[in-house]
Amino acid sequence: MTSLQPNQTAESGPLSGLVVVDASSTLPGAQVSQFLADCGAEVIMVEPPGGSMVRQMPGWPALLRGKKSVTLDLRTDEGRDRLRALLVGADVFVHTLRPTTAERIGLTADALSEKYPRLVTAHITGWGSDSPWRDYKGWEGLVYAKTGAMWSKRQLTLRPGPAMVTAPYASWGASQAAVHGVLAALLDREVSGRGQVVESDLVRGLGALEVYNWFYELVLHRYPGAFTPMDVAYDENGVPQAYLIYALLIAATKDGTWMQFAQTAPRLMQAWLIELGLAPELADKKWEGFPMLPTAELREEWWTKMLERVQDRTFEEWQATFERNPDVSAEIFRSPEGSFEHPQTVFEKRVEVIDQPGLGPVTQASTLVHTDAGPLSKIRPAPAAGADDEFLDTLITAASAKRATAPAGDAGAGLPLYGVTILEFGSMFAGPYGTAVLTDLGARVIHVEPLEGDGIRSLVAFPEAGGAKVMQGKESLAVDVSSAEGLAIIHALVTDVDLVVQCFRGDSAARLGVGEAELKALNPNLVYLNAPGYGTTGPYAARPAYAPSIDAAAGISATDGGGVEAPADMREAKLRAATLHAAGAVNCAQADGIAALGVGTGLLLGLYAKRRGVEMPGMTTTMLASAQQSMIALNTQYDGRPNIDHVDTEFYGLHALYRLYRAADGWVFLAAPYEHEWAALVTALAPYVDLASDERFADQNGRRANDAQLVEVLSHVFGRRGKLDWESELTAQNVGCVEVAEENMEWKMQSDEFFDAGYAVEAVSPIFDEHRRLAPITRFSRSQTKADAGCTLGQHTTAILQSVGYDEAAIADLVERSIVGV
Known part of the structure; x- marks a missing residue:
């Protein structure tokens, strides 16, 4: 068993030995392979001639750190053949192609399964592969507009109408959902011998970040x-x-x-x-x-x-x-x-300065997960585009030598985390929702809560509406852990669980008797994750995190x-x-959801590392560190960093080509910011305005210099037709433009339109009966998922106690003395 020791930098990381091929060109894809590289995987980045679009992002040195780079033109037969040769020996493949493009070049789930039976593929899209909007451009702004997030956050400005949402929430959600899928599929591969395709998208990724307004909206509309x-x-x-x-x-x-x-x-x-x-x-x-x-x-x-x-x-x-x-x-x-510069960040040494060739010092966030040894691996600089082209043949030869076949017979198609049990100490959302998403993958989660119930249950006036989302798929054990008998129940339970997560402040878990040392003494095979707001030690460790x-x-x-x-x-x-x-x-998208998905990632990483014989004592992810990690495209610093676009004072958008516009009957959002998107927009709008002959807009520099004038021209055009007319006409011509929903996101995503598109599914709750909930945020080509509803306080206490040997009389006695609640 390998163990990361205190005061020792992990040179390789818990995913050492895994080979990842990354052909993605968007932020969430880059974040997936960045996480895998941070964990020690060998990431081979496939870039087109001229370099990946990710290199246009201000945070590219951090997003591409620790990777190799090879140049392949996937528009050519030769480029696609060389990609296929690389995939022969890969463990994980990451791409962000739109579904029709993936199908056209033979990257479907069936084709990948046939040619590379052990390969785990993460396919990340804007809208999902089976959505009616599957071929829409995958810009975050389009997703924010159509889902209602721009309406939910309309009070960014006092002017009437929706408001531009800028932070990369949906990219983080989609990237973490993909990481969950990759790690769960790798765990499944340990048993089945087979890989599969896992899918995530910006819509479901954004929906995961919402805290409790989903059920608030449900109650308002139902009653x-x-x-x-x-x-x-x-x-x-x-x-x-x-x-x-x-x-x-x-x-x-x-x-x-x-x-x-x-x-x-x-x-x-x-x-x-x-x-x-x-x-x-x-x-x-x-x-x-x-x-x-x-x-x-x-x-x-x-x-x-x-x-x-x-x-x-x-x-x-x-x-x-x-x-x-x-x-x-x-x-x-x-x-x-x-x-x-936050005192807790400085204390935990969660910032690193890496010498990037050609740039100089680059200040960037450390790895998402830390252990007693510090970061998961030694961070290395990003490669130049095509830096490893001369080694491409060597990489392909190594891939061919690693070729593996799947076992004979059909692999099972069950839940990928079936048989995994998680014991959870935490309240509210930031930690507990990280385990809720794992119940969708089959994990059993026992939520330990006080006799009066987790505080999130009472956040909304209607009973249980506040906690309905975070309790999905869980078992509730109501117990007074501060009592000797309550602690004895926990200690009896822990001998048969795989994972423990605690979300308390500072050293509270250890003082309660449920710290890592105490529980691992009872179950040495346990994987333990700390998931506090700020940290387990340090200047802010004892502070509550909101x-x-x-x-x-x-x-x-x-x-x-x-x-x-x-x-x-x-x-x-x-x-x-x-x-x-x-x-x-506004809780449709904020740090609670961001941190929760990081908790899910930490738990799966710890479990997979354990199965590979790697111990990670002191494994910790925090709300603050997760939030900083989600902003890595914007908070990475170096001399000469490109300017970051900021929203205008009225919150319409970043500039004329990434902006809200009034239509005849509402609003549309236009997303065509890249140079190569201008020609399609010009052609699509030619029946309404002659942009091609306007010298002010002849090139990107001119369009930026005359941004206000371009806004004026486009405002006049978009005001002439209805929002759905524009969406239909422009998306058919490969231009990013959608209607802006004028409903709160949490209700819009429950609507028939989004339900029929697969973003919401039906569940049955002891409180809400049959209702719609967010669909599982990760989907699999072979494994299954489930979508259970929430549970009531103490609903499973009796069954859990019986499973560790308490009889009816003993349970009745514990209830009478307020040790447990049922």
């Missing part, structure tokens, strides 16, 4: 009139109407530093009001019912008081406050690059919110606060 909906935090005048605005206050200091507070518990809110000097004012009957104030005038008046009190102190003075008063804390709104705080700390809010400049006056402070709230606290 109209029973509840008063409040799907936006601010009214049409920008005044708070959600009481959480006070607990999650966003405010600027005297010297213009924006901070995200998170005083969500009652005692923390009380401490917060005392610190601000506002607690005595609540004795005035005027504020009766706080924080549920009845009028917009009162809500704005109290909001103004809080903003002014924060603004009374400088950032340094607030830092001294946090040191003095541990019940009050805040995160700075950092840029993606500035997130690397999604808005992590979004602020990692630079996600600054990216989606268009920056964090100091406000000029109180009016601007209020407008920017509303924008930053929409950027970081």
Whole structure:
């Protein structure tokens, strides 16, 4: 058994020996092979002449790190033949071709299975291979528009209509879903001897990041009139109407530093009001019912008081406050690059500076998962395009020598994680949803929760609506772990589980008796993952982690919110606060979901490494590190880095060719930013405007210099027809353009349109009966998936206790003494 030891850099990594061929050209594909390279796999990147499109991304040195690069023109027979020769000896193949292109060049699941029976292929698309939109361009903006994400985040701006969403949420979701599929398929291959194709797409990847509004929307539409909906935090005048605005206050200091507070518990809110000097004012009957104030005038008046009190102190003075008063804390709104200066990030050494030939020092995020030994492998620079062309024949020869055949007979088509049991200690979403997605792949997950229930269950007024998504497919064990008898139940259970994940702050797990050392003493074969908000040790380890705080700390809010400049006056402070709230606290896409998928990845990596004889003590992934990893295309830093496009002040888009436009009956989103896409757009719009002869737009430099004029021209054109007319006409001509849904994403994805397209499936819940839930985010050509509903508190306590030897009398006694709940 190989073990990564403390104070020892892992030179090879847990996936050493695996050969990966990466022919992808988009961000999620690059993120998949980056993760595999970070874990020690040998990644051979297949680039077209002139280099991959990934090299046009600012973060390319980090995305391509540690890989080899060969040049193959897959438009030619020779290029495709040489790719096929490489695949003979590969373990994993990653590509992002649109489905029709993959079919045309013979990369279907059947063809790959026949020619390379042990190959695991990750196929990542924008819309999925069997969707009615399968051949649409895979730009994230198009997915955000059509799914309703731009509507969910409409309060990024106070103007009417949808708002541009900028952060690469969907790419992260699709990449992690693909990684889950690759690792699960490799685990299956250990048993069956056969590979298969795993699929992920941006739509399902984005849907995975949503926390609880799916069931909030379900309740609102199933029981109209029973509840008063409040799907936006601010009214049409920008005044708070959600009481959480006070607990999650966003405010600027005297010297213009924006901070995200998170005083969500009652005692923390009380401490917060005392610190601000506002607690005595609540004795005035005027504020009766706080924080549920009845009028917009009162809500704005109290909001103004809080903003002014924060603004009374400088950032340094607030830092001294946090040191003095541990019940009050805040995160700075950092840029993606500035997130690397976070004290916890610095403490954990999760940033590395790599000398990149031709560029110099490149500052970039470390590996997603760390162990007691630190990063999973030694990070190496990215290759130049075609750097390994001279070794291509050698690589092909090595691949041919490695050729392997699958065993005779048919391989099973069961659930890839069938027989795997996970014991989970965690609450809310960031950790627990990472195991929920693994139940779709067949894992058994026992969710350990207190007798009063996981707090996420009560986040929405309707019973269980808050926790329905995170509990999907799980078994609930309600037990008081802090009691000796409750801990004994856990210790009895752990002898028969494969994986444990804990999401507590700091060293809480060890103090409760469920730390790695304690549980591995009972089950040496256990794989243990720490998944806290910040870390198990370090300056922020004991702090609670909330999604808005992590979004602020990692630079996600600054990216989606268009920056964090100091406000000029109180009016601007209020407008920017509303924008930053929409950027970081609207839960259709934020750090909770980002971190959850990283947890799923960490668990599968640990399990596969264990099966390969590699131990990874102290395996840890955190909310903050996952959020930073999701931003790797934007937070990588070096001299001469290309400019990063930022959203305009009204949140229409990045520029004229990646932007929202009004149609005759709503909105469309146009995505044609690359030079090679201009000709198709010109041809498609020729019946309406002569762009070809307009010298202002003759080349990319001219289009950028005259961006405002191009916006004006295109605005006039798009306003002449309906949104679905434009979608139909332009997509038929290979131009990226879709209607913008004017419904919240969580409801839009439950609609008949998305259900019929396969993005939602039916499940049966003890609370919601038959309902629609998000479809499994990873799909397999041979293995199966399932889509179960959530469970109620303590629903499985009796059965679980019986499985470890407790009889009816003993269970009744434990219930009577409030040791367990059923």
